Amino acid sequence: MTYLRDPAAIYAESFATIRAEARLDHLPEALHKAAIRMIHACGMVDLAADITGDERIAEAVPMALAAGAPVFCDCEMVRAGLIPRYLPKGVETLVTLSDPRVPALAQSLKTTRSAAAVSLWAERLGGSIVVIGNAPTALFALLEGLAAGWPRPAAIIAAPVGFVGAAESKAALVGSPFGIPFLTVAGRRGGSAITAAGVNALAGAPS
Amino acid sequence: MTYLRDPAAIYAESFATIRAEARLDHLPEALHKAAIRMIHACGMVDLAADITGDERIAEAVPMALAAGAPVFCDCEMVRAGLIPRYLPKGVETLVTLSDPRVPALAQSLKTTRSAAAVSLWAERLGGSIVVIGNAPTALFALLEGLAAGWPRPAAIIAAPVGFVGAAESKAALVGSPFGIPFLTVAGRRGGSAITAAGVNALAGAPS
Numbered sequence: 001m002t003y004l005r006d007p008a009a010i011y012a013e014s015f016a017t018i019r020a021e022a023r024l025d026h027l028p029e030a031l032h033k034a035a036i037r038m039i040h041a042c043g044m045v046d047l048a049a050d051i052t053g054d055e056r057i058a059e060a061v062p063m064a065l066a067a068g069a070p071v072f073c074d075c076e077m078v079r080a081g082l083i084p085r086y087l088p089k090g091v092e093t094l095v096t097l098s099d100p101r102v103p104a105l106a107q108s109l110k111t112t113r114s115a116a117a118v119s120l121w122a123e124r125l126g127g128s129i130v131v132i133g134n135a136p137t138a139l140f141a142l143l144e145g146l147a148a149g150w151p152r153p154a155a156i157i158a159a160p161v162g163f164v165g166a167a168e169s170k171a172a173l174v175g176s177p178f179g180i181p182f183l184t185v186a187g188r189r190g191g192s193a194i195t196a197a198g199v200n201a202l203a204g205a206p207s
Numbered sequence: 208m209t210y211l212r213d214p215a216a217i218y219a220e221s222f223a224t225i226r227a228e229a230r231l232d233h234l235p236e237a238l239h240k241a242a243i244r245m246i247h248a249c250g251m252v253d254l255a256a257d258i259t260g261d262e263r264i265a266e267a268v269p270m271a272l273a274a275g276a277p278v279f280c281d282c283e284m285v286r287a288g289l290i291p292r293y294l295p296k297g298v299e300t301l302v303t304l305s306d307p308r309v310p311a312l313a314q315s316l317k318t319t320r321s322a323a324a325v326s327l328w329a330e331r332l333g334g335s336i337v338v339i340g341n342a343p344t345a346l347f348a349l350l351e352g353l354a355a356g357w358p359r360p361a362a363i364i365a366a367p368v369g370f371v372g373a374a375e376s377k378a379a380l381v382g383s384p385f386g387i388p389f390l391t392v393a394g395r396r397g398g399s400a401i402t403a404a405g406v407n408a409l410a411g412a413p414s
Contacts, residue, residue, distance in 0.1 A: 001347055001350065001351055001379065003343070003344070003347050003372050003375060003376070004371055004372060005317060005318040005319060005322065005344060006317075006319075007319045007320070010319070010344070010371045010372070013370070013371045014369060014370040014371050017370040017371070018370065040369065040370070041368070041398065042249075042368060042396065042398060043368045043369050043370065043373060043394070043395030043396045043397065043398070044395065044396060075287075076287040077284050077287045077288050077399065077400065079287075080282075080283040080284040080286075080287045081284050081399075110212060110213075111212040112212060112213075112214045112217070113214070115212065136210070137210070137212060137217070140208055140210050143208065144208055161248070161249060161250045161400075162221055162247065162250050163220070163221040163224040163225065163247070163250065164211055164217045164220045164221050164224070165210050165211060165217070166250060168210060169210070172208065187250075188250030188251065189249065189250045189251060190250065191248065191249060191250070191398070191400050192284065192288075192399070192400055193284065193368075193398050193399055193400060196284075
């Protein structure tokens with residue numbers, strides 16, 4: 001079979017296709033690399049139109065990583081999508097979804113396990129990087145916690161996906177009053193791969 | 208904040224939305240559950256139009272799992288997307304991408320690490336379940352191996368994503384002469400979440 005087998009050539013052709021086809025004009029220059037990686041992760045150049053964020057995140061993520069900040073992820077798929085070579089050695093990537101306290105916490109808080117898991121982040125949230133790629137309720141729980149006075153993360157990359165609460169939770173992030181640099185995807189689309197790709201780009205992955 | 212917090216209600220409303228909005232008429236009934244879960248994973252009802260497969264896969268996957276077949280995954284994100292409670296206890300989910308032999312193998316085969324990793328599946332491929340959600344070159348390598356006489360898996364769920372080789376590798380799967388039941392997504396779209404969702408549905412996850 002005839003197909004491109006050289007990894008560097010595959011990457012180069014992929015990013016060239018995205019640069020040729022995607023409309024990024026509405027995004028600040030500082031977010032173009034992240035947008036290209038997010039498009040690369042999903043195969044859809046029209047995702048660009050839904051990507052939105054605060055350009056300060058392009059500095060906030062590298063600074064937080066350099067300072068040793070932990071990276072909180074809402075699920076294992078997001079964590080698995082982070083490319084270790086672009087993260088500082090020894091960085092902590094944390095998923096609390098399988099913490100043994102979560103099922104009881106979810107019951108007592110009358111919410112999802114994803115949202116309950118976020119409540120376990122509160123103590124170490126100050127200056128951290130938050131990555132939410134799956135559960136809208138996790139993003140809602142984060143915003144509620146911040147409104148209740150939780151310490152503020154350095155950056156929020158959040159693109160939960162789906163038909164119930166995804167668009168709404170991301171709109172709430174965009175409209176939130178906390179002034180925390182963010183990157184998101186408006187609407188129903190999103191997911192672990194798109195979200196992790198955004199983090200990888202902000203952490204220094206080329207495109 | 209007001210939002211739906213009950214996990215069962217969230218699932219029910221999600222699947223109801225998909226059933227109301229998605230056109231599944233072109234798919235055999237046996238693939239509807241998988242299609243609904245795949246749409247659920249990406250937030251796009253129009254994905255339905257690109258989903259295609261062999262309806263025998265709806266029986267092939269449960270049968271293979273019941274027989275103790277291993278599940279080969281092309282990357283950790285796909286494996287992380289499999290929901291353990293829908294798989295038989297003790298099922299082997301295998302990712303060879305980080306096998307220490309892979310970098311040298313990729314160099315000597317002049318291909319990607321993803322494709323080289325697939326060559327390590329050959330020995331145990333007979334009757335297995337193959338799940339490819341990321342790398343087009345992994346799917347190409349599988350099809351080349353099968354053409355060269357590798358033992359045949361019981362089912363192939365493959366929806367690699369992207370701009371170089373994704374559409375082509377999936378078209379090659381659809382047109383392949385091996386008669387192996389498959390499930391795929393035509394075109395550029397795909398990815399770990401969509402692919403794993405298909406496996407989860409075929410393994411018995413409700414929708």
